[in-house]
Amino acid sequence: MAKQKIVIKVQMSSDKCRSKAMALVASTGGVDSVALAGDSKDQVVVVGEGVDSIKLTEALRKKVGDAQLVQVGENKKEEKKPADPVAEYNQWYYHHYPPPPPVVYDHRAAGYGYYSQPDTSCSIM
Numbered sequence: 068m069a070k071q072k073i074v075i076k077v078q079m080s081s082d083k084c085r086s087k088a089m090a091l092v093a094s095t096g097g098v099d100s101v102a103l104a105g106d107s108k109d110q111v112v113v114v115g116e117g118v119d120s121i122k123l124t125e126a127l128r129k130k131v132g133d134a135q136l137v138q139v140g141e142n143k144k145e146e147k148k149p150a151d152p153v154a155e156y157n158q159w160y161y162h163h164y165p166p167p168p169p170v171v172y173d174h175r176a177a178g179y180g181y182y183s184q185p186d187t188s189c190s191i192m
Contacts, residue, residue, distance in 0.1 A: 070099065073113040073120045074138040077127050088131045095123055114142050 127134040
């Protein structure tokens with residue numbers, strides 16, 4: 068089953084109503100994304116698989132306000148393919164200097180923090 072795009076016009080007078088509608092739609096099973104559209108942000112655009120548009124519209128009417136089903140169709144937006152990691156590495160490798168090697172300091176060789184005990188044995192005996 069292909070992803071479908073559902074557009075529902077909902078009468079929302081405030082930001083509180085908008086967030087309530089968005090939360091209601093987002094909690095519905097099968098919904099992948101929710102967005103607001105229209106000049107006055109009065110349309111809820113839902114993208115998902117297996118979403119019952121009629122039940123969703125009825126739930127919005129019950130919880131938010133007057134709702135009308137405007138459009139139900141196939142989602143025509145193509146998803147981005149994951150980038151080729153080898154190509155990304157080659158681009159980084161050829162266009163940037165490699166990171167410098169780590170520097171390791173040997174403090175004992177320089178005499179820092181290294182304490183030797185003086186020789187206390189008697190040399191006469």
